[in-house]
Amino acid sequence: MISFETIQQAHDRIRPYIHRTPVLTNQTIDELAGAKLFFKCENFQKIGAFKARGGLNAVLQVAANKEGKAITTHSSGNHAQAVAFAARQVGLPAYIVMPRTAPHVKKAAVLGYGAEVIECEPTLEAREQGVRDVIERTGAVLVHPFDDDRVIAGQATATKELIEDAGMEKYGTEPERRTRPFDSILAPVGGGGLLSGTALTTHYLSPATRVVAGEPEGAADAILSFHSGRIEKAPYINTIADGLMTTLSERTLAIIREHVADILTVSDAEIIAAMRLVWERMKIIIEPSCAVPLAVVLKHKDQFAGQKIGLILTGGNVDLGKLPF
Amino acid sequence: MISFETIQQAHDRIRPYIHRTPVLTNQTIDELAGAKLFFKCENFQKIGAFKARGGLNAVLQVAANKEGKAITTHSSGNHAQAVAFAARQVGLPAYIVMPRTAPHVKKAAVLGYGAEVIECEPTLEAREQGVRDVIERTGAVLVHPFDDDRVIAGQATATKELIEDAGMEKYGTEPERRTRPFDSILAPVGGGGLLSGTALTTHYLSPATRVVAGEPEGAADAILSFHSGRIEKAPYINTIADGLMTTLSERTLAIIREHVADILTVSDAEIIAAMRLVWERMKIIIEPSCAVPLAVVLKHKDQFAGQKIGLILTGGNVDLGKLPF
Known part of the structure; x- marks a missing residue:
């Protein structure tokens, strides 16, 4: 199992090469969601993604x-x-x-x-x-995209920064401990590397926070595997979220079954609407896969109403000549 | 004449209602320009513009x-x-x-x-x-869009923040005074309200910095007026930079003639290329008018090589259904 010390060492190792990306908020989107959202902007990360x-x-x-x-x-x-x-x-x-x-x-x-x-x-x-x-x-x-402890520990550092900068860090200074912790942290799920890292960091730093994953309806394997406990295939693959078409591995499934509270799916129309909302209101560029967690929050408002929510904005690499709007 | 005290009072007056927008940098664009660029992101401002x-x-x-x-x-x-x-x-x-x-x-x-x-x-x-x-x-x-001292003093606060956050402030603390001042600050010019405010703040806080304006070839009135000293009309109006089609007023021309070093023009193709570069590399959304200063820096590399440059990114309100790429 990947320890918190392993995640800390990963962060120290990669820190000279990465951006500490900003955490942005948006009043209009908060009003639409009925919640307080904190967006960890990994679309501004080196290579444009976490x-x-x-x-x-x-x-x-x-x-x-x-x-x-x-x-x-x-x-x-x-x-x-x-x-x-x-x-x-x-x-x-x-x-x-x-x-x-x-x-x-x-x-x-x-x-x-x-x-x-x-x-x-x-x-x-x-x-x-x-x-x-x-x-x-x-x-x-x-270097496998997700079925690799070193890759998972690296992805876990995004949530470490998010919690340090905008959520309550368990081991932080007094002012940091007074900050209200996140009620939920959301990430998208493809192969499960980011989701595993997100869940592990949250488990170590803010155990009361629920980690929820978003998955496209057109690549809905993780939700099946999460419930059955076995690696399942998606019923069909057809989604604009081109970064989320892969299936879990035994390694990521085990972490996700232990530390993720729920997986919720969204349609491509909901993904595109959330993506467009971020472009228009936050003036930042995100790719379709990246819009999945916000689409989840906007679709399941009742589950998230009044909460303080962290969302990992995963990437901003889009072909500007092929936009869905 | 608008004094520095008037600009300070404007800043105090509007501060509770505005964002202190971030100043972003981008390594790839710096390499393309051969200069160190600091982008004041007014596309993230309330209403999406300065x-x-x-x-x-x-x-x-x-x-x-x-x-x-x-x-x-x-x-x-x-x-x-x-x-x-x-x-x-x-x-x-x-x-x-x-x-x-x-x-x-x-x-x-x-x-x-x-x-x-x-x-x-x-x-x-x-x-x-x-x-x-x-x-x-x-x-x-x-409330006239630019021919109004109160409007000009408000627009002047963007450059005040830029110089305070990333350039040398004349009246700042010791560490701030040790910061290298901007060699140039660039803003686009339409009616001249932003350019006048930019030039006045720079004159008061960093008088050695050159203020340079960018103007579309398809609305090139300010460059004519700047050289003749009279309000001139553009030879023709045809540009994608829809925010820059207006002509100067006597008020803005007088400030610009006194405090702006130069006005340089760029074509729509150059504006679109600069806009696309910002979208692709910085992952932020800017409107065509907003890309004009970067287009100027990339077109006139010899004039700006090796400089520390501040650019006002003016706004991010684009119709996503009508993109030029």
């Missing part, structure tokens, strides 16, 4: 321990950029297997960080085969 | 001095919202004359603040006639 945290925490350790001469991974987008970015920081080559359907802007960014892109068919099988081929050819070390 | 400052400073004084029972103005957008917002704060009715071609999102916002919208033809003559009609009917007091 994934920089997990990628750095893993790659910095691979380099420090001399585990291999290159890094590889498969990803539809933000984790690809994160690994390419992290590998460049330590001077290791990176080989990124990406589905040929990944947004152009994400592929261009990976190339911009000096990594090699290997395109594959948009299936999990093709991605994994692509990574096996790279490892055989180059001896690279795999 | 205009809240000037509107509040005028309307709060109209209310305090009991100068009239209602407020009126004419505006293509952001000043309209600013006056509607400010009038609501003091409980006065607002009558806003808007050209029928103004973006829908801006009209909707004015109505949302409880003001009455009077549509007119998109000419200065029609706007002014609309305001005269309102005054005759209601006894409202006009």
Whole structure:
């Protein structure tokens, strides 16, 4: 199990390379939600998404321990950029297997960080085969997008900052302890790396806070796995939230079953409406996957009314030529 | 002449109603520009634009001095919202004359603040006639978008915050005085209210800093007036920067001729490219008029190379259904 000390060490390790992103609030959205919302803006993070945290925490350790001469991974987008970015920081080559359907802007960014892109068919099988081929050819070390304790510990640092900056930290100074803790913290769920990290940090720092996940109706595997206790497949895959199409692993499912209070789903129309609301009222750019937690709060108002809520805004990498509005 | 004390008083007056907006930086854009840029994010201001400052400073004084029972103005957008917002704060009715071609999102916002919208033809003559009609009917007091010392003093507070937060303040504490002052501060120019306020604050707080204005080629009146010393008309009006189509007044021209170092023009293609760059790399939403100063820096790199530069990001009110990319 990932301890709080492991998360603290991850934070110390990656701190020189990341932004301490701001926590923003918005009066209009609070009024619509009937709650007080604190948005942790990982869309302003390096590479435009929280994934920089997990990628750095893993790659910095691979380099420090001399585990291999290159890094590889498969990803539809933000984790690809994160690994390419992290590998460049330590001077290791990176080989990124990406589905040929990944947004152009994400592929261009990976190339911009000096990594090699290997395109594959948009299936999990093709991605994994692509990574096996790279490892055989180059001896690279795999940094999995979510099924990796080092990646999870890195993602966990976003919630550590959120709680330190806007929620009650259990071990903080006196003024910090007087701050009202979050009633709920929300994150989206795809493979479950961010959600696992979010749940672990919250468990250690603010155990009375409920962690709730948001999932698209068109990739609703985690909600099934959460209730059955087994890795389930989504009934169908069809969603604009392109970062959330993956399924949980045994590792993330175990953490989520223990530390997450609930998973709630939202439709693509609800995701697009929440995304547009953030663009129009907060004047910040978020990608569709990133809008899922706000869509959950706006859909299930009764469950969140009057609460103090933290939301992880996960990323802002959108193809501006292909907007849903 | 507007004194520094007047600007300080304006700041004290409006402070309870406005956001102290953040100053953001971006490594990628710095590398492209070959300079160190500090973006004062008035797109995060109340009503989504710096205009809240000037509107509040005028309307709060109209209310305090009991100068009239209602407020009126004419505006293509952001000043309209600013006056509607400010009038609501003091409980006065607002009558806003808007050209029928103004973006829908801006009209909707004015109505949302409880003001009455009077549509007119998109000419200065029609706007002014609309305001005269309102005054005759209601006894409202006009708060002009820029030809008004109280509005100029309000707009001047944005640069006061920028210099206090990221540049050297002449009258600041010892650590503040050790900060390197801005080499240049840039703002866009339409009617010249923001530019006049920017130039006055800079003159008082950081007199060695050059104030440079950016203007669209398709509304290039200010550059002609700046050089001739008379109010000139633009050769033609055709630009995506819908907030910058107005001409200077004698009042703003006099301030600009005394305190602005230069005015540089940019094409719509350059404005759109700069806007897109900010959206993609900074993950924040700015409107076309707002991108003009960055477009100037990127076009005239030789003039700004190696400098520390402040840029006023003026607003983020765009119709998401009508993007230029």
